[in-house]
Amino acid sequence: MSSKSDFNCSVLIPDGEHALLFQVVSCLSACKNVSIHVLSNKKNVPISYSRHLKSFNIIKTTSPKEWLHEIDNYVLQNQIDIILPIQEKSIEKLIKHRTQLKASHTLVPFPSLENYKTAIDKANLATHLTKFSINCPKTIVVVPGDNYPEINQLGYPIIAKPSRSIDGYGIKVLSNKDDTHRFLKSFSSTYVLQEFIEGYDIDCSVLCKDGVVLLHIIQKGILFENRKFAPAIGLQFLQEEKLLEIVRALMTSLKWTGVAHIDLRYDKKTKVFKVIEVNGRFWGSMEGALAAGYNFPYLYCLLAKNIPFKVSTYKKIKHYNIKGLVKLINQKPSILFNWSFLRKHTTLCYIFKDPLPTIARFIKRTRVILRRR
Template identity: 40%
Template sequence: MKFSILIPDGEVPLLPSVINCLSQVKDIKIYVISNKKRYPMRYSRHIHHYAYYPETNVELEWIDNINEELKKHDIDLVMPIFENGIKIIAKYKNQVSFKDKLCLLPSFDNFKLANDKGSLLYFLDNHHLPHPKGIVAKVGEIPKVESLQYPVLVKPVSGLGGGTGIYSFDNQSSLEDYFIKNRLECDTIVQERIEGYDIDCSVLCKDGVILAHTIQKATLKDGNPFAPTTGLIFVEEEELYLTIERLMKLLNWSGVAHVDLLFDKKDEKFKILEVNTRFWTSIDASLIAGVNFPYLYILASLGIDFNKPNYKYLEYLNIKGLLKTLQLNIKFLFETRFILNNTPVKFAVKDPIPFILKYVIFSKNMLVSKLKKS
């Protein structure tokens, strides 16, 4: 079957990975709306039509842009890929000209619940789902954490991402000093920092039922210990899966989600950290392992049944992870089979212009930054 889809939030960094996945299916025609006029992905050979609209902070104007593209083109499905786009469409789905062309979405209330780390913390407490102990500090409040054991982590309840805004404290005085010196603009979670390893679960759901999933364990991290992993291995963990299955059922989740967890070595339990209510940075890794989440998302949204896919328990490195590995061991360059099959390199080879432009722009920005500092 032939499908046409519209990605309305095409300026987000996840776009290349989603396009890599969709490019594996010949009969998908991809339309993109973006507020970036000269975004490298504009020149992707896999994108049929790229529409630029100036950035707007008015949510209904953004919906109008979607309606305009739906009028112009024979599009089967609208598929937002990042939090803000999913949130706005879930909120204003009745304002979309063709509601039957929207992908599977969670309810707006359940999206807000899962996306806000403070609300999620209360939800996990109430339903006795495993998670690190924590409290929510309101804006302007200096938290007292007698009920928690140090060290603790501090992180905003929403926004940011990628490990930004997460800090660790070993005692009450350093924690109080942080809150006194920083004027925080949103509520903050103070949570016990537990020893263990990072692991996460990616899902596609419909009405709380998991249609596809992968579980991946971190093997290589960037310099920031709270940043996304740069290397991982796919695994299967029944206890973890059953926890996520219950979480998705309680949220009555529809669409995609990526749940970050930590294995607590002391309690020997997998504990939920947060729910990313969107596609994830390692989505092309899931593809390489055998699960094409964007394509399955399209099928599920169009009401087309498919068997739940299995995935391979393979290792994966993203570009940062590959470069870091090469820095540590230049001989890894001769591991050509791994590099071509277990990294995003093969996608760059098939669609080189966006990849080249991205790193030309990155190098130019780095040079300008160095010149300004000097």
């Protein structure tokens, strides 16, 4: 990857309470010409201790109007070049209310509000995928109070997912009719019920403009937590042209602009990749993508300023987050002495460069555990 290295900019992240902030900061701080500012509605955010931040400020708002006003004031006072939100709620809010933001010209580009809502809602996405004949699992959308005789068409087991959720939370496996009956009597929000696909998960992260995929990276999980449906803690980056064809068709159909992370599953029976869901935000493996050669947050900023960049092929490396590293050490303690591996294939180098946020996060987590006990 190559771009104009003399591009100096100040970036404001207006939703600094999000857990992905550390990775976004790690990526942006890899470019010395970027100054990073953060606004947050929470006080005790570990990233506030980062040496990479030029400023970190707390804002207390009760409405979108007040939030936008705080952003406008901060942009004006600190000569901000780019506003870069990182979580879906904030992105949706900024798309919806951007005409009320005086500094809207500094926002990174987004898709339309309609297409954004379609992508990030599993129920809406299922309808969209069917409409555009894009590979996806058999899906039924269920709403509390209705009858669903067609559920039997899915077979068992059935995967039940909240229409809006992250990191696998709220997902249930319905193994038989009794499970399904109990679920339909107890659920309280919109869910999607999907056929279980025998195969494996595989993901694709993209940066797009007007439906065209400018940049992509494909990854497959190779190490996992004990919790079902949790994100992988170890990844293998790879190439898969047939998967990319499906992702391109999806992004074109959504006329997507900006970043997205698409979850897919390979169906061993039909031998095709199927779209499971779309995350319309940054994702949890950005540091891995950076190690493989792609700095998605920085390139998103270049796109916002219409600065061209060239893309080279990314490295097909393995990469492990901190949970993955701990699991590897438990399996093979000698890895601790392999600095070359730790530097190239784990998040440890990013922690060493900016240790205080991780220390603060550990202390905060320890306090929570002690209180529970």
